Amino acid sequence: MPSDASSISSERLDANIPGAFPHSNTSQTHIPTTHQNLTHALYARRAEYTRPRHVRIKVGSWNTAGLKGVEQDIGAWFVDGKGIEESLAGLGVEDPDAKQASARESISDQEARRTSHAPTVPEHDIAAVASNEDIGLYVLGLQEVVDITSATEALRPYTDPSVASKWKTNVAAALPNGYQLVAEQQLIGLLLLIYASPGVNPHVKSVSTTSVGTGLMGYMGNKGAVTARIVLGETTRLVFVNSHLAAGADKTSLERRNWDAGQIASRTRFDPITDAMDLNQGQGEGIGDEDFAFWFGDLNYRLEGMPGDDVRRLLTVHTRDHDQEDAKENASTSGDSGYASKRDSEDAVPIPPELDPASLHTTINSLLPHDELRQQQKAGKAFHDGWEEGPIRFLPTYKYDVGKVGVYDSSEKRRGPSWCDRILYRTRASRHQYSLKEKEREEARKKDEEMKAKGLDQDDDVLYDYDPDTDGDKNDSYDEYDEQQDPEPEIVPTKAGFSDEFLLESYTSHMRVISSDHKPLDAVFLLKYDAVMPELKSAIHQEVARELDRQENEGRPSVTMVVDHSTSTFEHKDTTDGNFDGVDFGDVSYGKSRRRNITIANTGRVPATFGFVMRPVDQNQPEGAFPPWLRVRFEREPDTASNSTSHDLDTQYTLQPADVCNAELKLKVDSPDMVRLLNEGTSSLDDVLVLRVDNGRDHFLPLRAHWQPSTLTRTIDKLIKIPEGGIRKLQGQKPDGEVRWSVPREIFRLTEILEDMTERALAEWDMTGHEGDKENAPWQHNAAWPFISQDKSSEDEDVVGGIIESLDCDEPFDLAFPATMRPKEKTEYFAEALLLFLRTLPDGVITKSLWEKLEEGITTREKSKQQLDRDDEKLWTLEILATAPNHNATFLLIISVLQNITHQIAEAGKADPSTPRTSTELPASPRAAVRRRTLSKVPNIALRQLIYRNYATVFADVMFRGAGAEKMRERDKAVRKERMVRIVELFLKNEVDGTG
Template sequence: MASSASSVSSERLDANIPGAFPHSNASQTQISTTHQNLTQALYARRAEYTRPRQVRIKVGSWNTAGLKGVEQDIGAWFVDGKGIEESLAGLGVRESDASAKESISAQEARQTSLAPTVPKNDTAAVASNEEVGLYVLGLQEVVDISSATEALRPYTDPSVANKWKASVATALPNGYQLVAEQQLIGLLLLIYASPEVHPHVKSVSTTSVGTGLMGYMGNKGAVTARIVLGETTRLVFVNSHLAAGADKTSLERRNWDAGQITSRTRFDPITDAMDLNQGQGEGIGDEDFAFWFGDLNYRLEGIPGDDVRRLLTVHTLAHDHEDAKDNTSISGDSGYASKRDSEDAVPVPPELDPASLHTTINSLLPHDELRQQQKAGKAFHDGWEEGPIRFLPTYKYDVGKVGVFDSSEKRRGPSWCDRILYRTRASRNQYNLKAKEREEAQKKDEEMKAQGLDQDDDVLYDYDPDTDGDKNDSYDEYDESQDPEPEIVPTKAGFSDEFLLESYTSHLRVISSDHKPLEAVFSLKYDAVMPELKTAIHQEVARELDRQENEGRPSVALVVDHSTHTFEDKDTADSNFDGVDFGDVSYGKSRRRNITIANTGRVPATFGFAMRPVDQNQPEGAFPPWLKVRFEREPDTASKSASDEMDAQYTLQPADVCNAELKLKVDSPDMVRLLNEGTSSLDDVLVLRVENGRDHFLPLRAHWQPSSLTRAVDKLIKIPEGGIRKLQGQKPDGEVRWSVPREIFRLTDSLEDMTERALAEWDMTGHEGNKENAPWQHNAAWPFVSQVKDSEDDEVMGGIIESLDCDESFDLAFPGGMPPREKTEYVAEALLLFLRTLQDGVITKSLWEKLEEGIATREKSKQQLDRDDEKMWVLEILATAPNHNATFLLLISMLQNITHQIAEAGKAKPSTPRASTELPASPRAPVRRRTLSKVPNIALRQLIQRNYATVFADVVFRGVSAEKMREKEKAVRKEKMARVVELFLKNEDDGTG
């Protein structure tokens, strides 16, 4: 039994500082929201999946005074219902055979901390053992809170709670389990559930609030638990210890403590799907039934303690005739002789007998501070109730005595310090309603007074709702001649529960503490959710709502047109793939596929592509950067001005269709690099979002063909003849096959040849009237700066790169009839693209840093080298990277050759009017006319060389990132790079040396 009752680990008490936020027994899970209509429909059928359940709740409260051994009594009075003196007991106490019960004198004589102090041969006088479904125990001062060490301790010692849990677990019947616990220094709250009730306990949350020293420490305050029974009924239990003291300041502090506990208590959100408002944590006041118990410390006001002691001692004298003579269990200063009932006396009802305990208690209760504060609206006035008090005060007694009030020097007056209050949702709502009515009436009175209307003269009678007819004026409304009727209480979840207070009494015969234990037993009939029934009803409701919703919900069908696949793709296509398969894809070569969207519903459907999940290698947007989508119709008017493709919306009427073309094209060097490295792919999913309808997912896939672009020189020189595609995804074997990358060699060789053809064709077919239309006559950077087509449909560049990757003839990339001049411009642009995307560049970062350092040193020392020495100095540095050096010299050779060809073609003929007077424009290198030679042909060469050097300076060198450089610094660095290239372009043989 002990193991089952201790199922909640002691780890629940880890460093729970006073005033901490809720510490839930259940793990926090993400609260999922249900569609409002589904929740309402399920709620409307709640009667089909709930069944009535009955539970008896026993709430016990005891201030143990920090004494040792008191836990020995916990099982006898709290679980077994013993230790009640029936003649001095309260509401709902059973009659028992008093003749067999141990006498008071014998009980007091054997009092020890090693065994229970309740009378021997005692029987249960209230509900006990299996009769109770929930045991709720609130203890105060389980440690000595008067000790500064304990009161200021920043953590809670779990061994104290373990000691009490072990005692309770031993006493409980088999199968009871601990469902909630919370400790705050001396406060301990334990809740146990029977095997029948335990499966219905959900959403357990516990918390604590310290109100002691500095308004925060845990020597005073409360520990609180919230549970939900059957997913329908919220229960809150508050075990508190309020400020002590009999003066007015202490009274105000008790009221303040209660207000702090109420305002600062917060529980975890309810995770039950039936709750319509789950977002925020709940507090005290949101429950259906609340129980507030503990040492509230309210005293008897305005009456001397000795007078109270004398009044009450009369009854402690009279309740045991045999022990009254030895005077062991009573106070000796009562002032009254022992009362004896005559055999011939006529029985008098207690409420009519001036000498009865009933009359004595009723005479004292008007002095009770708690009831006074409730009536004044200062504490526990908002719907809190209490059962009829028919038992002796629970404080303060001599330890080890049954009915001896404090006989120490302090002689503290007896008081009902220990209380058990309860509140239903109905009583709280009733209080709120009356408070609102009073507020409105007061507002109306103030308005009338402001208008000069005074009703005092016309009032026939005065009624004060705060005082007249207050039920607290009658302190004992319980009629013993009638069975109490249960209260019908509407719950937050919309159910009607039945609630009844069965008993409310103290255990006078427990003598191990200076407080007497107090208990109340409540009967609760509630509707509990049957999970299996709820699941079945939920499925029915969901299906019905889904059917109803689908009939009026937009619906579209998305169809992929596989007929647009090429013949080659069909041979390798996967017939089981439901999406769009673009097949093999290479740089600059577009692939197109078509899709059809049809409205298959009964209402208009508005749709558009939704935002894709963001990938670190791809920008945010509705489509990946390599994809374009074009619809055959214009978007809706509302979205025509949308700047983002994801905002475009299209509306189809029922049975209407719309076609769209998807075009895939990879022309970004950054994307090529990622695809080559395998860090990105051409697989994606488009989301077609239908407004108020379901999403449609369109998978995309394509197979990337490796490209020689974006690779390093050291890798390219190892690619075998046949191109990078010949490797079929395999890495090169590591053997160096070329001195320079074969792709660069092919491009430079082809460019020289095509330039020669273009010049020859112009020379053969041209005449005097159109020679000046040749591009090299008005563009000194031709063919590297030209008017190459740059439209989306232009795929010549992709064909050239494809020829490089497959080691095929460039002629396959050009459409029939393209003039040599355009072919030359395309190849020149392809060369620049290839050089620009080299990972390490022709002249690497480290090589350039050495060159830049040498240039800076000479400039600083104003040292100048002649051209040959400077070239030798550059070549010595480049020689440390032989393949890069060879590539650089190959490019220089090509540029010299093309410069020579163009210069020769531009030599003036006698009949050419502008040859001797004009030079071509300089699109890349601003040149002053006076810096050029006065010889036209030499000046032309100089102009071409200057432009070529500037163009290739951008693509040949790799330097430190220029992002943080100022514009002037960038210009200076580029000029140095261009000067290095130009140094090698000049040739003494052609007069430009």
């Protein structure tokens, strides 16, 4: 390590005091600016001068307790990845083979030789996580590098650089050759060091560090944070926060920790920067303006409501036995902790950890609900605005006897074990998602207040109902980590307009480091980002400048339309032709949005007014500026404000010389009629948009997309012939004519998953127990749920399309949903997909010919005033339906599913204290006009009757096909509809549930 690396921030340290404001190499008064029009044109071509790069970021945190000699261990655990006890480790830890494990120093030998002059990690240990050259950025956060309990240290008006020098010397000696110190900051006992590899260091820009003291008097540095902001590749902002929050296990200390975190977030400010696109940012940034943030350190959150001795006894079961040889020879070192053998028989059948009540997995899961940090996140009091944490699969990191591997505090104080040391992270996407949810809650609250101000009571039909005691419950936004699911990279849109990929690879503690009363921990993240290549950017800059200069010499309005040919990383890769001169949307399926961007630049020297005009169309396309499957959204308002939309032909936009306007083209096929034409091959997704410039030339923008066949709009007789693998497997060929299913497999899959997901939604509600929270228990106030539900978030607009995609490809439904979506929302989407599928059946479940026979019989009996009993009427109906066996089987399957869902809802309500106790307290009936006095006096039976009536009304609309409806009077239509509802309701009711 060069000598100047350790002194990179000496000037900062000399001037830094507790609570100081930012220091960096960038002067706030020297921020370059460029002409906006050139900047936007350059930005439009950013894909040409950026290249993807990968970097692993290792974040380490350790409270060193102000002890001497602890710096000897830093290289072994932080750089080399050693000191991990695999049997007690966390995510991403590799198990050693038998030979390596046997060569490792035993626990007793390790503890016996422990001194302050040599590393305490086991000799002959190996790396269990990513280490050395595999890491591009090493980020080390230390707490208590000095004794912060000392009044001399806590009130010191300056920071002693010798402390940081000692640590930097040890880290530099352990790092591979070529690593450089790129950022450092110290605040009394807090120290933050960031090192970059030779390959990453040239891409680190705009470094700014700062500190915030929250200790004595809310300002001093015995508690607080040191923070650094760096920009990778001129495109990706990273923020690292190393903090030490208030200690103590009482409620006041907990509230002070939350206050500390809030102060750090609000008071941290970095220097202003010029981002990758040379756009002057102006004022300095704070926490929340970055693309990726990492908050780590001794957060001091404890285990609430559990005696320390009880926790210690639970955990000691696992710590005293992880060295077999020592377990036979060493006695306990405290009353309830030590090393004693409890090995199972070698012939015993291994039990999965999640099923073994004695496993470490089970013990940790039993303690985590008591973790104060998670509780405060759920309550919305701290770290709730998008912050996440990897799965905790390691023992609490505090408080151990110094010099012992697994002995919890055996001193007189006997402090309770806790996960005080944590590493949290947050992406721009997760923070944005939190902000949207908060905005929705606030809007709902305001609308509720407005309605109440108008005199509407709770019994009225209120669309927005806000309860401050339940709405916005942060429990709804917290999801436990799914250990059964392999981690997938998260796609994160950045502030600079790129899409990065982010993945947590490992998260663990180093149990075999014994020089402090805290165990160090680290997390390794993999980041894929786009980096600006300076030489390419310079060439593009010159090219764009020359083109703008040429256009400025022309007097007529002139615009240039640039198509962004890059495919969004949110989409599946498809076969797009990079040589196509228009907009290629690639493979398109029902209900799945495809987005492409175009940039329109005024490359003349006079204002240019433009708009889309009538395009060439075929007989299957209506006239207009845009085809029905396309939406175009400009980033600016049109020239004249009117009631017109961006789809009107008279909508025009004016660009000043060298100005640009970005537009998003969104293709989405969600019309059943369009799906039918595309399936039949009588229509296509090829078109041409015409951009007309006033007094200039027209620009033609070709559009094309490749339609993926869908099972929608196909008859039951065709669907039952589609083989396993779905319609996509046929690759455009017709089925071989062999009947493979008694019921269309797509309908069977939808009904099966709908039953299962309904059960999960009810079970989740039963576990959460939020009484009166109507937002999460719609069946309590909506008798048509889940087939009639509230409007869904626009962020999930493609979910139904994803479900249909899974049916078409015969694939699992998992990829159709965001990872955070709850079973209730999934149930509603599956219900919507089922109704859509039935609605688009050309011949319906009950075909036109079947209905004509049914209606003829019903009409005859009505005229003769003949009334069959219920069983005879069902038998008569089934005899008619039996003439079309597959339609009959489909009808009975749907009836069975609706009965089961009704039964689940009714049974779930029995144990719910908020369930209606009288028939007058039943849920609303959104789809069927029901006279309450006609319902049973028994609430549970009345509830079933009400649900059946609503379900029958909903499904009568989608299952029956009747001729001549367009010529019928409204009264006759209502009579026909009631007959259809009667048929469905006839089969739904049964004697078993008391509704016969």
